[in-house]
Amino acid sequence: MLEATPKEIVDRKALRINPAKTCQPIGAMYAALGIHGCLPHSHGSQGCCAYHRSHLTRHYKEPIMAATSSFTEGSAVFGGGANLRQAFTTMYKLYNPDVIAINTTCLSETIGDDIPTLIRESRESGIIPEDKVVIHANTPSYVGTHIAGWSNMTKAMVTYLSTKTDTAKNQINLIPGYVEPSDTRHLKQMLKTLGVEAVVFPDTSEVVDTPQTGEFHMYPKGGTTVEALRTTGNSLATLALGPEASKAAAVELEKKCQVPYQLLDLPIGIAATDRFVQAVMEVTGVEPPESLVEDRGRLVDIMTDWQQYLYGKRVALSGDPDQLVPVTEFLISCGARPVYVITGTPSRYFETRCKEILQETVPEAIVKADTDLFYLHQLIKNEPVDLLISNVYGKYIARAEDIPLVRFGWPILDRVGHSYFPSVGYRGSMHLLCNIINTLLERKDRDDPDEVFELVL
């Protein structure tokens, strides 16, 4: 299917082929699902909303609920105000959500609907009941990507809800970044092990990974509650994981409620997780319990036991900036050589950090933001790699070039596990590393001729 990809790389100015990103609203919708009792609302035509729901459904294999303003030609001409008012009425009548989180779309952005004013008017006229929360984020897709959408919606949670009162709370805020529910669940577990009280937001665990009960719940049990979100203004500090996804909210929280923040890489791999634990210790004064130290030890044990299979391996990576930075660092710690690292999201953080990390050991590495998978494929055609780490869309390249693939990142539409097994923290890193090693060994077994095919590796 990708035979047509030419080796020769020409600069493309206008054409995007096989994107390594998608649009803002889907990120906003996913973030909004991390609020308890929240119905995300897509202010635009119904197509966008249907696509976003389908896409999330394909990734999580869960029902994804979101409403839409169902724009028509009339709304395109006269603005979507009437649609939004009607939408509020419908939503409260039919679905009665505690929270509505509105994201805009390209269409409503281009028309220029003023959402805050529309919300205010609907509140004044009583369309929005008094005890109900409505928040919004502007998410035009022609600026930024799904990551910006997540970031904007997370920031909106602060803008609308965080409050500073006189009673300081002995808790921290943790913004986990654009991660899987498994990751958020594991981060909460780690904090619990460390004995730290925290408000983690947004929290999509128990929302998009709910147990089978035989019942369909429109509002699953998980998600950060509005009460908890309000108290974030009284926390000791904020730890923001993954700058592209989490920085905006942390900065806003400092501005609005003077809560100091620390910006960290996502805790994937040994070094990044160390820094995360270190930061928690600094902010709260806790000491890591034995069990956490042992988890770390087990991760290092895997790294040492299997280093020979990773050393010098050429790896190509595609994904989202916040994930790619620590994974690149992790691979370097294991002796692998990330030679191509690309993302569709424009990100200075990504380019600077990756280059920093790679500079010494893999100076020839190509790091590029704001590009696509067609480009990555061309790079690989020119000089092949031993392993590809990518979201689901990497499977075309992996097949065309016969390279082993580790599915990692978002979205993964064709495999199971990402919702349940984390890749953050020491344990998550163990899981990711095992996956990488096993994938390489699987390939070795497949390719080894009979005479060197061995039972014990």
Next chain:
Amino acid sequence: MNEVIFQERAKQIHRKGDAPFELACNKESLAGAVSQRACVFCGSRVVLYPIADAVHLVHGPIGCAAYTWDIRGALSSGPELHRLSFSTDLQERDVIFGGEKKLTQALHELIDRHHPNAAFVYSTCIVGIIGDDLEGICKKASQEKGIPVIPVMSEGFKGNKRAGYNAACKAMFRLVGTGDTTEISPHSINILGDFNLAGEIWIIREYFERMGIEVVANITGDGRVGDIARAHGAALNVVQCSGATMDLAKMMKEDYDIPFVRVSYFGIEDMAEALYKVAHFFKDDSEILHRAQQIVREELSTLYPQLQKYRQDLQGKKAAIYVGGAFKAFSLVKAFRLLGMEVVMVGSQTGTSEDYRELHEVTDEGTIIVDDSNPLELSAFLKEKDVDIFVGGVKERPIAYKLGLGFCDHNHERKEALEGFVGMLNFAKEVHATVMSPVWRFVPRREIRQ
């Protein structure tokens, strides 16, 4: 909560036996509803997408292209250009200053690299607002590159999926009539409204070919630009599906005087009827009907015995159907009946009042008929009717599973061919496998029931 839902939407829900049949449909979805419906662009995209030797360029911001990248298993026996995702990835400056230059450049880059036989350029919502002259740009590119470059006017807000089908048909109609028809047999057809999911059109084509009929163009499953260009040389259009390609058949009737017949390839009865309908059209050659009968006989003689064993297990189980177009619903109702199953709910996203009237006729007393439903409603019906299997699309699957029911994707994500005689067997197998799976025993709600 349910009461409110039913009140608000009462006119789009009907329970057979309650009252004289009446169903409001093709209404705009209510703003604020968790609608399962998609947009114009989506409609156009699914219809044109299987044309495998064309490039499909989405003029708009990245999302519209990203979500439609290879999400449908429309198989091709040759080129696979349709499976790549091309977008102009509009940025803020393009929205402000217009995207025309970018589009022109993208077309050039694209056509020079991939040498397609045609290019379809899809308009998205935002393009409708910023007002790029798609028509003009495509015309110019077409002249410069010497291939058809066809705009698809599929701005999402200009209606629902059905409007998108229409836009797609208009786009294809520009190709029709541009090819050479000299060698085409008088016994020839075009297959319209099949998208070759899981290789289905190959099955259907083979039946027709065994009957001695030439298939000129597949529209659009495993489709080719050149075939569509000479589609006007066929004697008959055989149209499946109530919505997707009907408009094209009508246009071809008007301009080229090509008659059409409506068929469905799902289920035994409908499949056989499809072959007979076509055979009757070519009355001048009685051999054709003869061969059709022979095919049906042969296929059924191998099929029936195999179906029996599934039927035994499935007898009396209850099914619910919620699909995109209503035509599928008819066939599904019949197919379930053949398996001895009872259809207790049936609905669609885009059915017409005519469709629903027909559905009303073929269903049993007490069956719920519903237009443009939503998850809460669907789950309430599924539980009320104590359903064993739900047939739907991507957004319905997890709802079925959460409720602890079997599921069959009769939409984009089907992995087995469900059309043709062999398709009925595959369908039976799939339904059987999911209904009989032991996992439902562990579902708390159904555990209690047993």
